[in-house]
Amino acid sequence: MHGESRGPLHARLVVDEAGTVVAADPAVVPMLGDRAVPGADLRDVLDGNTAAEVLDYLGGRHRHAAVFDTGGLRIVVRPAKGGDRYDVEVENVDVQQARLRRLHLTEATIERVTDMIIWLDRDGRYVFVNAAACSLLGYTADELSRLRVVDVDPFFDDEIWREHWRDIVERKSFVIETVNTTKDGTDIPIEVTVNYVDFDGEEYNCSIVRDITERKVVESRLLALNEEITRLSITDDLTGIANRRRFDAVLADFVDNHAVTGDPLSIIMIDIDHFKVFNDHLGHSAGDECLRQVASVLDRIAAARGGLAARYGGEEFLCLLPRADEAAAAEVARQCQTAVAELEIAHPASMTAAAVTVSAGVLTCRRPFDIARILTGVDAQLYRAKREGRNRVVHGPDTGSAAPST
Structure with a gap:
């Protein structure tokens, strides 16, 4: 599953009118093979039919770009500015499609899992929530985007959140139990798996949150039973x-x-x-x-x-x-x-x-x-x-x- 989405997505060649490789990105070799180096002929780099089509295009001295599809690759050839050379962009369509599919599966998973997925910034503001979070807490995603943890968790205030954030940065990942209050005022016991994430230079807490109401009911019953057994003994x-x-x-x-x-x-x-x-x-x-x-x-x-x-x-x-x-x-x-x-x-x-x-x-x-x-x-x-x-x-x-x- 992961393997099919690996590898470079794009690479670039520069060729002359005769189809000789003048320059090549390092990413070209994983996509077209180890012959895709400066000095190589396109006939040795591309399959026969595609090479012929590209050479025919080059021979026509076209001023517009052309697109060629072959073996899961999309090749776009266009004239370079000034001179008799051409830029050749190679896109790995299979990898692109695999990554898009994985992205779509990830999005579907996030929206359909029963656990809440919540992203918080360093100030405890809700940056992202999935459908499960909205369903459990009774807020829309837009409403939650205007709230902070201290507005939803009765055990947190600004000072406690700052201490919690320092803990997140230091420990990176851990599990806590706390309570969230829904929009209608119901307190729900939750288990939170905290995950520190540094993304695009910004720090976040990506939390997986689970409603543990049933577990707490069972624990309460077991505690009461144990207390009764102790009392009877x-x-x-x-x-x-x-x-x-x-x-x-x-x-x-x-x-x-x-x-x-x-x-x-x-x-x-x-x-x-x-x-x-x-x-x-x-x-x-x-x-x-x-x-x-x-x-x-x-x-x-x-x-x-x-x-x-x-x-x-x-x-x-x-x-x-x-x-x-x-x-x-x-x-x-x-x-x-x-x-x-x-x-x-x-x-x-x-x-x-x-x-x-x-x-x-x-x-x-x-x-x-x-x-x-x-x-x-x-x-x-x-x-x-x-x-x-x-x-x-x-x-x-x-x-x-x-x-x-x-």
């Missing part, structure tokens, strides 16, 4: 609050943070009193609803304190309280105990109260922290609360710090 299915995985991750983050700041870290372990007999007496559906209601109030109270409530397993819950000392943690635990009691969930099989109650163990620890000791220590405080009669809050000594080195 850290959320307890039954209660909707954080699960053990989420709690473990947040506890590790809090421990790292508090190890730097030196703030106290408190944790509350909560157990619904006599939950097994609640289930046995009222059924698992009632038990599930009880868990959901208790989880909801614990989550609300912990969040208000900047902490996290999580279902630890079964009827046990954990509340993690950052920057909370002993007094603050005990107060939050009592709030949890009171809030659950105020739910007034009937518990006819309870040996503690007529409604659902909770027991809570509270532990406040300081650096250096030891996560395993924290969980063991708060579990011990909960066990104390249950052993001492349930429906109570027990706050024990700091057993969550790492043991001192010996």
